Amino acid sequence: MGDLITLSGNFLYLAFILYLIATFFFAGTIRDKKTEGTSTFSSKVAISLTILGFISQTGYFITRWMASGHAPVSNLFEFTTFFGMMLVFSFIIIYFIYRLNILGLFALPIALLIIAYASMFPKEISPLVPSLKSHWLYIHVTTVSLGEAILAVSFAAGLIYLIKEIDQTVRSKRTTWLEIVIYSILATLGFIIISTTFNALNYNATFEFPFEGDISSVDYQLPPLAGPNEGTLLTTERMNPLFEVPSWMQGVNAARKFNTLLWSLITGLGLYIIARAVLRKRIAAAIQPLLKKTKSDLLDEVSYRAVAIGFPVFTLGGLIFAMIWAQEAWNRYWGWDPKEVWALITWFFYAAFLHLRLSRGWHGERSAWLAVIGFAIIMFNLIAVNLIIAGLHSYA
């Protein structure tokens, strides 16, 4: 049993490495003289490595399933990893429709970030509570994440479109927002870097604080910038918090989560400043020349097509299958649980996206911005709702 889990972990690790190398080969396609859409040596290597990585990650999925006895989509680590896997899968499909190499250079790093992000959560295999014991766990969760992953490809294409098309000669609201989008990606990277660093150092600081009439304790894995409200530090030789979180922050782990968020934002800011200092211009402005070869209307098409493909899949998994399962497990198909509501919001949003595009002619840049916002909503539902808003879905 233990061997299977090790094997499973190795498969995931291998997949990660393969995706990483594939990304470099996709980057190599920029230098190819030929136009976008034709196969070259580097593009062939890149897509082959991506497929190998996907197969390896499928190996992870299957061996972990064998080890735990249930589909590995039941906690934040497993679900987020699976989402990364589905993102690669969606990318491969879209790649074979459009042969757009530059998409790989953006979609794969996003998948890498998501998989790395997933590994920050507890990785041990966990048992299923009775409400999760159903075939609908596999059906619902896999379809939702496939749907969301296809929609994420739309984000990748939209982002490339924006970087390519937005006028970088003058500073504007659009350039600022684009930098904010890039910064938030860097903040995710910041979270991974800072968590991994302090994890390696075995950092731990324990606090005691009053919570709902009792004394609770919380373990910090990052140095406390923000400590719990009225908390006392128990671990010796650790820095004292710079400030305490306000008392209205709910939940026993609220302070720790807020502290982690703070660290991510700061590290992300550090990365951003370094990047700006090296590049001596806005990050998007630095990437822009690399996209010269890419056709804007093709990016626009891919971004829209991904929504057209992903929307029905998301509806099926995120609403219809979800309702069927909710009826089976909780005897009501809809209960206004935050996760449910945010799935509905996602659905509303992409419905509006499609109407604006098909009936009101929102093409190009406007459509690309919508794709970015849509992805933000998906990530909010995927992560923030679990971490911030407690509800029936907070299994992690």
Added chain:
Amino acid sequence: MREIKCDACHHINREGTELCESCGKPLVEKQQAEGKETKKLLNMRYDGSSRRSMTYNKSVVDRVWNFFSSVKVGVTLIVITLIASAVGTILPQQMYIPQNVQPEVHYKDQYGLIGQIYYQLGLHELYSSWWYMILIALIGISIIIASIDRVVPLYRALKNQKPTRHTTFIQRQRLHSKTDDVTDADKHTFISNLKRMRYKVTEDNGHVLAEKGRFSRWGPYVNHVGLIIFLLGALLRFVPFMYIDDFVWVREGETVVVPDTNGEYFIENKDFIIETYGDSEEDTRFKEALENQSGPIAKNFQTNAVIYRNVETVVGAEPQLEKFKEDSILVNHALKFDGFALYQTSYQLNEFKSMSFIIHETNDADETELASFKVDLTNPAEEYQLDNGFRVMIDQYFPDYYIDDGEPRSQTKNPKNPAFVFLVYPPDSSEPEVSFAGIGRNVDASGENQYKVGLQDFEVRDVTGLTVRKDYTLPILGLGGIIFMIGVIQGMYWQHRRVWIHPKNNGLWLAAHTNKNWFGIKKDIEKAIMKTNINMVVDQEQEEQELQKQQEQNK
């Protein structure tokens, strides 16, 4: 009704028509694609057929119609509902706060001023508020009107398509090319290639229309029909007999009537089972996860149940039960019968079933038993005749005993903490002694009792809590969902592609249109004209955009 006669083909068109329904010649001057920079291209929406909302705006009906048929209004409604829905997740809704607290106090205590405002604005019950319901209703109306407004012209446009199109129509399509000299063989190759790609080809005097995936145009209307059916289904829940939501507690070994079945069905709880992880061999794989948890993790909640049917038809007579169905009820596995479903939703462990007491002399340190009796806690007898001439009567029974302001009371009717006031009649005495007995309590009311009642033993059993549901709206919702999915897939995964071939002298003009995925139709044409000398179509929209860009740069 005003009519418009086409000056090219003399076809009589309805008022509001923009492109002649017969030959496609523009009938109005400003016929161009909405939201696009180019002035050259035709607006191919509904092929220029007359749309009610674009034609009339005189009466109130017209105005209301035009308001709801607007996509701008529809999208605005969606966005408002979206934002409202998000607001409802800022704080938990009332149904997710603890049951035993006053919402007014809870929101203020837990979330301070924000909580108070949230509560005062009624946001704690946002999704059942009148204005949220109205938003959903408005979206429903918008879906219906906008769909009818568009499906009619679309039907008219697609019903009778003629291959022969006016030259203006051909030239002002987004994809267009002219080839001066085309041999018949090349033209034939082109057409048969299109046929091979499953285009339906109609020919008229050398004019050709090749068409593919027309059915996808109906997708949006099909999915809107699905949505309307779904919304109606959700509305039907408010019709009383369509929807029943009840709850029943069943003790182990007990048979009780299933509520809302008019005494027709009974349920027996044979056994209630609760399992946690860590007991069995195969759970060792979860060792690490279990160690990181403070408490045990539930593995299974299960009621082994039997459903009986009452075959006694006389009202008021003793029910005659016949076994109807036997099954176990688990989370994710409801027991279904005759439109009803029983869900495992709650339980109580170790509720007291019976208690045994003994009577002994008060000063007997060994507490030698003089007499004993057993009280059935769900159905206690009033009087007990015992050995050695003792007699006990139950004066008061508190199933769920607690002290309220010095007064003994019962919190619930369930025997969670039973206590009794017994009247003990010693042998040959008509004067009872008053004794109070319960768990860990044994009070001599007068302080002069000669005999004492002591708790000797008790039996416990589990109680299962089952939700009783009957929901006739589910098939309707399911139907709506299926129709929606069919429609959305039909509309999204297929495209309506059309290619027109217009003979011109020795050559031909080519035009093509698709409702989406222009990349795909270009690839189709590229493939079809391979090995012919027909020119590839030019994307006139792209061409114009590039021209504009160049002009801007030259400035």
